[in-house]
Amino acid sequence: MSHPTRLSSLAAGARDTLPMLVGAAPFGMIFGTLVSAGPLSPWHGQLMSLGVYAGSSQFIAAGLAASHAGMLVIWLTTFIVNLRHMLYAASLLPRVAHLPPRWRWLLGFLLTDETFAVMNGYYRQHPQAPLGHWYFLGSGLSMYLNWQIWTLIGLVFGAVFPQLQSLGLDYAMVATFIAIVVPQLNRLPHFCAAVAAGTFAMLLRDLPYKLGLMSAVLAGVAVGMLMTQWRQRAQTGEETA
Numbered sequence: 384m385s386h387p388t389r390l391s392s393l394a395a396g397a398r399d400t401l402p403m404l405v406g407a408a409p410f411g412m413i414f415g416t417l418v419s420a421g422p423l424s425p426w427h428g429q430l431m432s433l434g435v436y437a438g439s440s441q442f443i444a445a446g447l448a449a450s451h452a453g454m455l456v457i458w459l460t461t462f463i464v465n466l467r468h469m470l471y472a473a474s475l476l477p478r479v480a481h482l483p484p485r486w487r488w489l490l491g492f493l494l495t496d497e498t499f500a501v502m503n504g505y506y507r508q509h510p511q512a513p514l515g516h517w518y519f520l521g522s523g524l525s526m527y528l529n530w531q532i533w534t535l536i537g538l539v540f541g542a543v544f545p546q547l548q549s550l551g552l553d554y555a556m557v558a559t560f561i562a563i564v565v566p567q568l569n570r571l572p573h574f575c576a577a578v579a580a581g582t583f584a585m586l587l588r589d590l591p592y593k594l595g596l597m598s599a600v601l602a603g604v605a606v607g608m609l610m611t612q613w614r615q616r617a618q619t620g621e622e623t624a
Contacts, residue, residue, distance in 0.1 A: 392514040393517050393524075394521060395518055396501070396505075396517070396519060396520065396522035397521040397524070399501055399505070399522065400497065400521075400522040403497035403498075403501065404526065407438070407526065407529060407530060407533070410438055410533075411432070411530050411532070411534045411536075412534075412536050412537035412540075413537060414428065414438065414445070414537060415428060415533070415535065415541050416538075416540070417446075417537075418431075418538060419538050421445055421448065422448060422449055423448055428441075428445070428534060429531070431444070432530055432531055432534040435461075436492065436493075436495070437464075437465055437495070438495075439464055440460075440461035440464050440465050443460055444457050444460075444461050460597055463601055464596065464600050466601065466604045467600055468494060469608070470576070470611075471496075471499040472494065473608070473611070474499075475502060478502075478515060479515075479516060486516055489520070490516065490520065490523060493519075493524065493526070497526055498519075502519055502522060505518060564577060571610055571614065572606075572607045572610035572614065573607065576603040576606050576607030577603065578606075579599075579602045579607075580602060580603030583598050583599035584596060584599035
């Protein structure tokens with residue numbers, strides 16, 4: 384189905400992201416309660432959601448801050464955890480390469496795991512969509528606003544209801560990530576990246592300062608990129624043969 388106008392494409396992107404918004408809502412609220420129970424001020428948590436906008440990295444940064452880790456450790460940890468976005472960006476770049484820089488920077492900032500899942504499916508169905516970037520914007524903006532709202536709710540109610548962290552609401556985000564990851568495993572680079580990351584995460588789970596998670600992310604990104612390059616070279620060799 385095509386979306387002939389900017390507004391309809393924007394609305395369609397937001398609409399198709401609705402299931403992801405539901406899954407991210409408890410995650411954002413729990414982050415807010417985590418910040419309110421730690422050494423960070425509430426405005427630190429909201430500013431982190433506004434400027435960093437990366438759920439996993441925000442949780443890790445808040446946890447490391449609570450354990451009085453150094454700024455360099457926090458910065459390197461969150462940087463490596465976010466390296467997975469390189470794979471997302473590399474996958475979507477051919478679809479947005481024609482856009483002016485202001486569009487690419489904006490869409491790059493709004494790119495998350497959930498938005499990538501929505502956009503990857505959209506571009507598979509509509510590879511030549513002329514207004515795909517408006518659909519992308521609708522998906523990304525809806526996810527961004529959703530994250531800000533639920534972070535604020537968590538910050539406001541976290542001090543009053545600290546037991547929110549123990550209600551198991553974070554399972555909703557686990558289910559969301561399962562829904563994101565499993566459909567992507569039908570491609571060899573994604574499958575190999577998932578296997579590598581999962582293996583390293585299990586083997587190195589006892590390392591301090593989330594180093595096991597950092598190593599797992601780095602291994603997954605490296606394996607995914609290597610497999611992607613290998614497939615591209617194999618396809619190029621077949622075409623020239």
